[in-house]
Amino acid sequence: MSNQSATITEAPKTAQLPRTSIVTLTVNGEQRSLRIAPWTTLLDALREYLDLTGTKKGCDHGQCGACTVLVDGKRINACLALAVMVDDREITTIEGLTKEGSATPDGLHPMQAAFIEHDAFQCGYCTPGQICSAVGLLKEGHAHSREDIQELMSGNICRCGAYPNIVDAIEDVKNHQPDRA
Amino acid sequence: MNPFTYSRAGDLDEAVREISDNDRAKFIAGGTNLVDLMKANVMHPTHLVDITRLGLSAIEETEEGGLRLGSLVTNAETAYHPQVAERYPLLANAILAGASPQLRNMATNGGNLLQRTRCYYFYDTATPCNKREPGSGCSALNGHNRIHAILGTSEHCIATHPSDMCVALAALEAVVRVTNRYGERAIPFADFHRLPGDTPHIDANLEPDEIITAVELPPRGFSQHFKYLKIRDRASYAFALVSVAVGLEMEGDTIREARLALGGVAHKPWRNLEAEALLVGNPANRETFKRAADRIVADARGYGSNSFKIELARRAVVRALNEAAK
Numbered sequence: 001m002s003n004q005s006a007t008i009t010e011a012p013k014t015a016q017l018p019r020t021s022i023v024t025l026t027v028n029g030e031q032r033s034l035r036i037a038p039w040t041t042l043l044d045a046l047r048e049y050l051d052l053t054g055t056k057k058g059c060d061h062g063q064c065g066a067c068t069v070l071v072d073g074k075r076i077n078a079c080l081a082l083a084v085m086v087d088d089r090e091i092t093t094i095e096g097l098t099k100e101g102s103a104t105p106d107g108l109h110p111m112q113a114a115f116i117e118h119d120a121f122q123c124g125y126c127t128p129g130q131i132c133s134a135v136g137l138l139k140e141g142h143a144h145s146r147e148d149i150q151e152l153m154s155g156n157i158c159r160c161g162a163y164p165n166i167v168d169a170i171e172d173v174k175n176h177q178p179d180r181a
Numbered sequence: 182m183n184p185f186t187y188s189r190a191g192d193l194d195e196a197v198r199e200i201s202d203n204d205r206a207k208f209i210a211g212g213t214n215l216v217d218l219m220k221a222n223v224m225h226p227t228h229l230v231d232i233t234r235l236g237l238s239a240i241e242e243t244e245e246g247g248l249r250l251g252s253l254v255t256n257a258e259t260a261y262h263p264q265v266a267e268r269y270p271l272l273a274n275a276i277l278a279g280a281s282p283q284l285r286n287m288a289t290n291g292g293n294l295l296q297r298t299r300c301y302y303f304y305d306t307a308t309p310c311n312k313r314e315p316g317s318g319c320s321a322l323n324g325h326n327r328i329h330a331i332l333g334t335s336e337h338c339i340a341t342h343p344s345d346m347c348v349a350l351a352a353l354e355a356v357v358r359v360t361n362r363y364g365e366r367a368i369p370f371a372d373f374h375r376l377p378g379d380t381p382h383i384d385a386n387l388e389p390d391e392i393i394t395a396v397e398l399p400p401r402g403f404s405q406h407f408k409y410l411k412i413r414d415r416a417s418y419a420f421a422l423v424s425v426a427v428g429l430e431m432e433g434d435t436i437r438e439a440r441l442a443l444g445g446v447a448h449k450p451w452r453n454l455e456a457e458a459l460l461v462g463n464p465a466n467r468e469t470f471k472r473a474a475d476r477i478v479a480d481a482r483g484y485g486s487n488s489f490k491i492e493l494a495r496r497a498v499v500r501a502l503n504e505a506a507k
Contacts, residue, residue, distance in 0.1 A: 019186075021187075037184070038185060038186065038187035038229065039182040039183075039184065039185060039219075041216070060220065061217050061220065061221075062213055062217055062283075062284060065281065065283060068283055074257075074286045075282060075283050075286060076283050076286050076287045077213070077283045077284065077287065080212055080213050080216045080217060080284075080287065081212060081216075081287065082187075082209070082212060082216065082229075084187055084231075085189075085209070085212070085231055085233060133282070133283065136282070136283075136286075137282065140257075140261075140282070142261065150417075151417055152282050153282075154281055154282075154417035154418040155280075155281025155282050155283045155284065155418060156281075
């Protein structure tokens with residue numbers, strides 16, 4: 001290397017480093033402003049910037065459903081949404097579900113209570129996503145049978161295999177809390 | 182993900198202008214495929230133009246009596262739209278056979294058409310792939326190719342198009358409406374996606390500076406006799422090994438009109454007009470169905486792990502036709 005020419009090699013010219021911007025998200029009814037880069041996903045914004053760690057990062061590729069949140073009432077994968085794109089949407093996470101409507105005396109959303117009642121989890125990692133997904137499913141109103149619930153929960157993977165109890169819990173809320181459906 | 186800049190287009194003109202001015206810019210709407218590919222370092226645009234506020238989010242009747250699906254309508258909104266469910270159940274069923282509810286709530290109709298293949302080698306940046314890196318070679322030809330194409334392949338690429346929705350749109354003979362800086366144009370669905378040939382890095386006949394504004398469905402929806410049959414490795418939330426979209430018009434037991442498209446077998450939704458012609462005017466029975474299926478797979482070629490798809494496709498066509506004719 002020492003006998004190479006003494007010319008100085010410049011760093012390759014790169015595009016101007018993109019700026020961060022201030023994005024105001026409405027999360028669980030509260031407006032929260034954060035300075036983020038455009039490549040920050042909604043999932044990372046929630047967990048790393050807003051300390052809302054209830055929403056889980058599983059695969060980070062939209063395959064497992066652990067990051068499911070509600071945006072304008074619709075369930076989506078927060079890992080595939082850019083935070084900067086949802087600044088004017090209503091975002092609801094597991095922490096804010098009770099603000100969606102009536103809570104049980106324990107301060108839980110009926111779907112949370114049903115998951116406990118039916119022992120619908122083991123390790124619990126997928127549970128916030130399962131519950132948000134189930135709330136979205138009942139709002140959508142397309143599940144008319146147990147088989148429909150199974151099919152329409154296919155975007156949420158549970159590695160502990162608590163599926164039968166998860167379906168029981170959702171069926172229970174669907175049948176006994178029609179106002180939530 | 183690589184660093185990128187972001188802008189939000191306020192109207193169609195602005196969106197087209199932004200994309201025309203920057204050859205490393207991409208549109209983003211649902212983001213379900215693009216963000217994933219950016220995380221995998223397969224795609225690395227330096228600028229994203231957010232098109233989600235452009236409108237283009239209506240489903241409305243066309244003057245010809247068909248239905249215009251805005252390109253920004255989500256897959257879920259499309260599948261559950263009363264007019265789609267009633268008049269185009271083949272399309273509704275195909276959409277609901279794909280992805281998961283969360284993804285269908287995000288993914289748009291325009292984006293569904295433009296999603297990239299799920300070939301393992303396309304995603305694995307450590308391996309050669311002509312689609313990802315033109316000229317680098319195809320790892321699937323002699324690699325793991327269980328999910329790969331059996332029809333319309335080339336020595337450069339045996340990837341499949343992953344969409345279910347597009348298989349139904351091919352059978353329905355939809356039209357893709359696009360806008361560029363010079364105006365609008367319409368692309369018949371059969372001409373929208375491409376075969377790999379020696380340019381497998383180009384998926385569709387859409388120029389980089391064009392935007393899809395709508396997908397138009399012709400009046401005929403085959404709502405009486407239709408079937409979307411999807412065969413996959415698990416019952417839900419998996420890509421098709423083989424799928425078949427069928428639309429028939431029957432007169433008694435005789436087939437008067439037939440549309441047939443296959444998914445999971447080629448670089449684009451696969452139609453064989455000769456096979457469709459073999460159905461028309463003939464009785465809806467097993468012999469007729471087998472003749473059409475045999476015609477389709479006569480051109481097929483297996484690459485080892487995916488050779489089972491030839492017989493699978495043949496049987497799937499017969500079964501889908503049988504169920505559609507009922």
